[in-house]
Amino acid sequence: xxxxxxxxxxxxxxxxxxxxxxxxxxxxxxxxxxxxxxxxxxxxxxxxxxxxxxxxxxxxxxxxxxxxxxxxxxxxxxxxxxxxxxxxxxxxxxxxxxxxxxxxxxxxxxxxxxxxxxxxxxxxxxxxxxxxxxxxxxxxxxxxxxxxxxxxxxxxxxxxxxxxxxxxxxxxxxxxxxxxxxxxxxxxxxxxxxxxxxxxxxxxxxxxxxxxxxxxxxxxxxxxxxxx
Amino acid sequence: xxxxxxxxxxxxxxxxxxxxxxxxxxxxxxxxxxxxxxxxxxxxxxxxxxxxxxxxxxxxxxxxxxxxxxxxxxxxxxxxxxxxxxxxxxxxxxxxxxxxxxxxxxxxxxxxxxxxxxxxxxxxxxxxxxxxxxxxxxxxxxxxxxxxxxxxxxxxxxxxxxxxxxxxxxxxxxxxxxxxxxxxxxxxxxxxxxxxxxxxxxxxxxxxxxxxxxxxxxxxxxxxxxxxxxxxxxxxx
Numbered sequence: 001x002x003x004x005x006x007x008x009x010x011x012x013x014x015x016x017x018x019x020x021x022x023x024x025x026x027x028x029x030x031x032x033x034x035x036x037x038x039x040x041x042x043x044x045x046x047x048x049x050x051x052x053x054x055x056x057x058x059x060x061x062x063x064x065x066x067x068x069x070x071x072x073x074x075x076x077x078x079x080x081x082x083x084x085x086x087x088x089x090x091x092x093x094x095x096x097x098x099x100x101x102x103x104x105x106x107x108x109x110x111x112x113x114x115x116x117x118x119x120x121x122x123x124x125x126x127x128x129x130x131x132x133x134x135x136x137x138x139x140x141x142x143x144x145x146x147x148x149x150x151x152x153x154x155x156x157x158x159x160x161x162x163x164x165x166x167x168x169x170x171x172x173x174x175x176x177x178x179x180x181x182x183x184x185x186x187x188x189x190x191x192x193x194x195x196x197x198x199x200x201x202x203x204x205x206x207x208x209x210x211x212x213x214x215x216x217x218x219x220x221x222x223x224x225x226x227x228x
Numbered sequence: 229x230x231x232x233x234x235x236x237x238x239x240x241x242x243x244x245x246x247x248x249x250x251x252x253x254x255x256x257x258x259x260x261x262x263x264x265x266x267x268x269x270x271x272x273x274x275x276x277x278x279x280x281x282x283x284x285x286x287x288x289x290x291x292x293x294x295x296x297x298x299x300x301x302x303x304x305x306x307x308x309x310x311x312x313x314x315x316x317x318x319x320x321x322x323x324x325x326x327x328x329x330x331x332x333x334x335x336x337x338x339x340x341x342x343x344x345x346x347x348x349x350x351x352x353x354x355x356x357x358x359x360x361x362x363x364x365x366x367x368x369x370x371x372x373x374x375x376x377x378x379x380x381x382x383x384x385x386x387x388x389x390x391x392x393x394x395x396x397x398x399x400x401x402x403x404x405x406x407x408x409x410x411x412x413x414x415x416x417x418x419x420x421x422x423x424x425x426x427x428x429x430x431x432x433x434x435x436x437x438x439x440x441x442x443x444x445x446x447x448x449x450x451x452x453x454x455x456x457x458x459x460x461x462x463x464x465x
Contacts, residue, residue, distance in 0.1 A: 059431040
């Protein structure tokens with residue numbers, strides 16, 4: 001099948017999925033940190049988070065990716081030079097994951113901020129009244145309850161991010177798209193390979209939509225629905 | 229910062245900006261024109277109208293724009309029938325391919341936005357229009373579309389900004405847009421911060437300009453939703 005390139009494409013799929021999953025983890029960390037910073041009392045933290053989300057959401061993913069990929073490498077080389085270290089090579093995988101995570105963390109910041117605000121204040125106040133330390137209030141009381149409100153926005157961002165992983169082929173990571181390009185060049189059948197990759201992406205997004213809608217139902221258990 | 233190099237390469241960036249804006253404008257014009265009738269078909273009660281549109285938007289929204297662009301630009305050339313057809317004059321042109329891919333992709337998203345807004349129409353509005361004898365085309369032209377397109381404005385502005393950011397992908401198929409200029413300047417001078425910094429700044433201001441335009445549009449067309457100004461009660465003598 002696919003002129004014998006199917007295994008190679010599927011190998012690329014594994015990389016695509018690894019990049020997506022790792023970027024999602026990084027994005028969630030940035031998102032939670034950003035959301036808590038935006039809701040914190042410190043004006044410095046709030047300002048920093050606002051600069052972060054405004055800057056990142058104001059420019060294309062591809063430009064940021066190129067900037068961080070090339071720029072990060074140059075900065076690390078300069079640092080290594082100044083410190084007298086040996087040459088450090090930033091693996092494209094790490095650069096890709098950090099970049100995607102950093103970018104989508106900005107989008108998730110807004111999602112999480114809205115979700116945290118949707119949790120009734122009394123919940124956190126009650127926990128504080130029981131002398132629960134601030135980080136536990138966040139971890140045990142607020143976060144579990146915000147999941148339900150965050151899921152729709154989270155689902156949206158995940159779908160956008162999955163599709164954005166196609167861009168890492170441009171910075172030279174050999175994901176599905178990159179491999180399809182190589183296979184297309186040797187076999188002179190670009191249509192076949194790019195359509196195959198598109199179908200794989202369609203399968204991933206379809207499965208994601210199914211799973212996330214089940215999760216939403218699960219986390220909304222016990223929430224009263226309005227019937228007209 | 230090497231300011232001299234930035235200043236010297238600014239004319240290149242202006243050319244790139246022109247490409248980006250032109251691609252954005254023609255793609256948006258096409259997608260808006262296509263999305264309005266498609267959205268009407270999408271919410272139609274007739275399955276033979278609604279299902280194909282649902283399928284179109286599902287496939288285009290479920291696959292990466294980069295892959296769609298590659299299918300159009302690199303992929304179609306695989307078939308001899310395409311290469312020997314009249315359409316080849318157009319399809320071998322990167323501009324045409326980029327326009328086709330961006331317009332179709334944006335049509336899919338815009339159709340869903342407009343369809344969502346149409347579905348959110350208050351039943352009473354349609355009942356009132358019907359009781360006045362409006363139906364079919366007139367009902368859509370006078371009642372449904374004006375109110376649905378207004379409701380769609382905030383989400384549509386997201387789509388426009390998203391598409392503007394997505395045009396950076398056109399740099400992968402030889403179009404010399406802002407991103408391509410940045411990549412070329414970077415490979416000439418090896419100044420990452422300067423080359424991509426300028427590009428990022430331009431995109432940033434473009435984003436703000438677009439958001440500003442839509443804020444104005446919303447102020448005009450969604451005036452009835454503005455928070456009401458509290459005016460002190462006046463005493464009538």
